Amino acid sequence: MSTVLETPKGKGEATRERILEIAEAAVLAKGFGATSIEEVIAEAGLTKSGFFYHFKDKNALAREMVRRYVATNDRLFDEIFGRGQQLSDDPLQAFLISLKLLAETMADLPNGHPGCLIASICYQERLFDREIRDLTAQSVRDWNARFRTILDGIAAVHPPREPVDLDDVADMLSCIVDGAIIMSKTLNDPGRLERQIMIFRSCIKLMFAPPLS
Amino acid sequence: MSTVLETPKGKGEATRERILEIAEAAVLAKGFGATSIEEVIAEAGLTKSGFFYHFKDKNALAREMVRRYVATNDRLFDEIFGRGQQLSDDPLQAFLISLKLLAETMADLPNGHPGCLIASICYQERLFDREIRDLTAQSVRDWNARFRTILDGIAAVHPPREPVDLDDVADMLSCIVDGAIIMSKTLNDPGRLERQIMIFRSCIKLMFAPPLS
DNA sequence: GAGAAACCGTACCATGAGTACAGTTTTGGA
């Protein structure tokens, strides 16, 4: 936090990070329940004892995975929506720019989006304790609130053409992204995520942009 | 097929159906990997031998679950979008009516939408064989094509205000629904699914309906 | 009443989560 680079951590921290990264990839491909600790430690190159030195149990692993995922996503959103605000003073234009940036970022992922951890957990809710479910719920609420704030700024300048609930429009972005990730993965067509974000962008234009001519 | 009622099946068929129903609920709550055959047979009231008499292995169970899920969904869509066409000759109005019906149907589910089996499988792809993944992919393609056909009919009468790719708009519905199901479940707020379908409906209106006045 | 369909019972194997605990290496700081 105090330096631009990551604060230097001990060797253990690096191992933890490696475990979390491997585990996340496995969970997104097979689900938490079907991800064995054995395969994670095999890929990470350490023993079962080593794993349990870092994580009390599988649930502790899940908790840290979610924290990591949420933090990474928060940083990405900070960057993308901050950049949009830098590039235009008009809140609508800024948002449209950010959405384009988001679409490009998703399109640039080498093998397509690996998946949304929150969605993965949602479809295995019974496997997790209350703390983890609260964590996922709160992160979704935070993201929705972030988008809602942006929309408030837009609506103040550009009154919507049709009466729409801004909370619902804010929710819509997360829904589109999560749904498009699923469609991309199911159809094995990574491009669909980018296109869905762009079509959402068109909807925003239709809602707030003044009609041409 | 030949009669209005389900063709009468043997007793075994009823058991199969019961197993599939219980298994589907369990899979949507905990994921396929974490759903044990033991708990399914316990709830169904039969033994492990009985289970394996009906299904070769867990993958065969998954295959039949998907078939069942897709068939049920197809029937629902047939009904809802057929009903819309009955109620208006204008393709746009018919679609808007159908979307309203869809939203109401989702709102009427007693404990909220139980979850999308295709999404659940998508987040555990490695657990399933090619046949199952092909099945889920094909069903998504079919649904998208269905919506695309409807949109073609609309665009022929009501040219879109803004250039939009109709394939993307068609995809959008599935994405919204899948994403909204996840949000509903994660936030434990079933109402969000209905509202997202209605906001999608607003977007359709904005795209195709002529501006008022 | 015979044969097929729809099961039950039992025994068994392999895998993976998780526990326990003692021992070993590595690392950073006084």
Next chain:
DNA sequence: TCCAAAACTGTACTCATGGTACGGTTTCTC
């Protein structure tokens, strides 16, 4: 340089679950 804490390794269990094998029993249907 040495010492203590951190970061592991190794072994040896328990328990639950998926899955196999196979023979026996009930129940339905023609």
